[in-house]
Amino acid sequence: MSAGAPPVKLDGLLQRLPMPLLVVRGDRLVFTNAALQALLGLREDELPSVLEFNARFSPDESAWVEPLSRALARGEPLPEQPSWVRMRSEDGRQHLMTMLHAPGRVPEEQLVVLLDAEGGDAVRRLSAMLVSTAAQLLRCRDEAAVLELAVEAVHQQGFYVSVMLLEGDHLRHGPLRQEPEGLAAAERIYGQSIHEVRIHRAAMPQLADVLTRRKAAFHPDAFSMARRIHPPEVADNIERIYPPGSRALDAPIFVGDEPFGVLAVQSPTLTPANAGALELFAQLIGGALENVRHHRALEARLAEVSRLQGELVASERLTALGEAAGVVAHEVRNPLGAILNTVAVLKRESRLGPSGAAAVEMLEEEAIRLEDIVRDLLDTVRPLEPRPRLLNLGELVHRALGQLQGREGLPAAHVVFEEAPDVPDFSGDETLLQLALTHLMRNALQASPARGTVHVAVRRVSRGVSLVVEDEGPGIAGTDPHRAFEPFFLTRANGRGLGLAIVRRVVLAHGGTVHAGARPEGGARFELVLPL
Structure with a gap:
């Protein structure tokens, strides 16, 4: 560098260099460029002494900084320096720098350049973190857990981050870690939660392009990008709150071949090198999301296989039961008919006396009970062929309750019946449904205590019409709810275990569903839904 070179031109060139740079003459700094002024928080015309400049180094660096300062002041050969040093910037943060020096324009000057030494180490640290997090993501x-874990991991590395979720032709914010003050201001401007703001993808062409090309985009100026996305007042707020010199990265997230969203990262420390690591991380997020969906599909398939196996076992059980029921009906009904005929004859006999009449009465009751058991058994296993016509569920419930009112052997429970006014008629077999509802109501009344209450509600639901029956009995706690509908499954000592099995068969024959569960206040809750 010759002494006759025009200093103005040289100073102008040095001023524009992006890395921090200074010129030392003796114990003074005679030149600092804009990058160093920004790093140290210096005014444009402020030239600190070497001693003041040295104060910005970490105390651990004094072993070589002081000898270097003396050598510079005396014009002596410079001592050997470490490959990297730690400096404190104006905001108090530590920076890892490499110092390069060369002769200045005149012999007594030294040109010192500070290069960022954090880049390679930061990328290694970031890559190690991302690999560790990827294992947790899987x-x-x-x-939701995948996205929360991912954004928290990126944020812990000093980045602002958010996931933009693609929903049809719109994008909205998913999990994020941003400056709270900025978020609050944006929500005041939008008038709603930031997670509810939906932006058409046409208004965010840079994100649409990222998803179309399946390639990340690095933005050296995050604020100019924000002005292309957000309203002016939101963009002004972002520029006011977030650190100057912020850069941005938009990395696509794909689940399989389907676009899922964009990983958006912002920070002044964002570089093309660590941006590449974050782009790879966005691909790992997509892989973790695909893994979640595979597990969910597998669980659904296993549940379907279990359901089909259950139906197969139930079908085989009903087949065996049907064969047994046919034999029982044939062998039992004829003797029962003979017994009941004999009972009818004996009841007309006047010479029985009180004890004989009581015995005949008991004989008749037991014969009728056996006949009911045989009929229920046949109802449980016989093929059902509904003959549908338009019915009103509320009317069927009223009729079932009327048939059971005052029946001997049933507790005198109080029945509360609620029927919504908008319940439409539906198509069903009146005889079969009346049979099922009578069994369901009888089951609730039998389970209730003497002064208990049975709650019955009929209403319209999205899938059709719903009937809910709740009792205050012992309930089915500790029992698999599906087993309540199995033939001969008993919850009472004097039950038959066939009523709820009949209910389930009739409902399924109509394409409906029936569920059993526990009532929060105690007791059992049954809900059946019939399609319109």
């Missing part, structure tokens, strides 16, 4: 079984 253990997640929920998409």
